[in-house]
Amino acid sequence: MYVNMKYILDNANRDGYAVMAVNSVNMEMARAVIEAAEELHSPIIVQFGVGQMSKLAHPDQMVPMIRAMAEKASVPVCLNLDHGPSLQAAVDAIQRGFTNVMIDASSLPYEENVKRSRIVADLAHASGISCEAELGHVGQAADGDGRTSDMYTNVEQAVDFVKQTGVDALAVAIGTAHGKYPAGYVPVLDFERLAELKAALKMPLVLHGGSGSGEENIRKAVAGGINKINVCTDAFHAAEKAMKAKWEAEPNTDYLNIMMVAEAAIKKFVKDYILLIGSNDRYTFEAADNGSKE
Numbered sequence: 001m002y003v004n005m006k007y008i009l010d011n012a013n014r015d016g017y018a019v020m021a022v023n024s025v026n027m028e029m030a031r032a033v034i035e036a037a038e039e040l041h042s043p044i045i046v047q048f049g050v051g052q053m054s055k056l057a058h059p060d061q062m063v064p065m066i067r068a069m070a071e072k073a074s075v076p077v078c079l080n081l082d083h084g085p086s087l088q089a090a091v092d093a094i095q096r097g098f099t100n101v102m103i104d105a106s107s108l109p110y111e112e113n114v115k116r117s118r119i120v121a122d123l124a125h126a127s128g129i130s131c132e133a134e135l136g137h138v139g140q141a142a143d144g145d146g147r148t149s150d151m152y153t154n155v156e157q158a159v160d161f162v163k164q165t166g167v168d169a170l171a172v173a174i175g176t177a178h179g180k181y182p183a184g185y186v187p188v189l190d191f192e193r194l195a196e197l198k199a200a201l202k203m204p205l206v207l208h209g210g211s212g213s214g215e216e217n218i219r220k221a222v223a224g225g226i227n228k229i230n231v232c233t234d235a236f237h238a239a240e241k242a243m244k245a246k247w248e249a250e251p252n253t254d255y256l257n258i259m260m261v262a263e264a265a266i267k268k269f270v271k272d273y274i275l276l277i278g279s280n281d282r283y284t285f286e287a288a289d290n291g292s293k294e
């Protein structure tokens with residue numbers, strides 16, 4: 001079923017687990033992600049950002065296709081706009097039928113972030129979908145972001161932010177960064193800050209830049225109150241690794257077969273990750289009525 005993200009994350013928040021949000025940039029990825037969730041009776045979030053839409057995940061084709069897959073799926077599926085950079089991008093996603101939009105104004109001054117996030121939350125809610133925003137700033141691993149606490153989410157400010165904007169989920173900065181960390185570097189997460197944020201907000205919290213954080217950090221983040229984990233680099237990497245291995249072993253593998261190798265690798269990666277963050281076996285039929293867009 002095709003549902004909004006609030007429905008998925010309120011359940012996760014209530015019962016203390018996290019749901020994957022996987023950047024799925026083509027049909028094969030989206031299918032692998034949704035099938036993995038179905039096999040483990042887990043809710044799932046499919047997402048992509050504007051950069052990915054301009055390169056490969058063209059929304060004219062991807063949105064109707066994911067919606068069709070979601071409506072047939074036996075588990076709740078949300079389609080989220082990842083890192084909506086502007087009001088225009090958010091409106092476009094709402095009109096296209098996404099069931100959640102993230103507005104990311106986290107690099108702007110606080111008041112501007114509040115203003116933009118409130119507008120997008122109001123528009124999303126008027127269309128029956130939900131909204132995620134970001135406070136503090138999750139930067140880029142390649143730039144060394146996330147290693148010092150100056151961009152971390154401030155607890156008092158977060159309480160004010162949620163009150164003023166009415167967003168349904170909040171992405172917090174506690175030490176992770178987007179993309180690939182330098183070889184051998186494992187980020188240090190501020191779990192004390194996470195505990196303070198969760199105690200003050202009691203709402204679904206989101207971890208961006210989860211890739212490369214290591215299983216221990218992910219497990220502790222979920223135990224500390226993270227309910228959505230964005231995964232992009234690690235999912236791509238699972239496919240790349242399998243494709244390289246296949247081509248090394250069988251250099252003549254053709255396009256059709258290499259794409260199937262990639263899809264199977266992503267599906268296995270997502271299933272393992274679902275088991276790590278505990279969203280397996282969460283879906284029940286009674287719970288399925290709420291939040292459905294239909």
Ligand SMILES: [Zn+2]
Binds near residue numbers: 178230
């Ligand atoms: Zn992100």
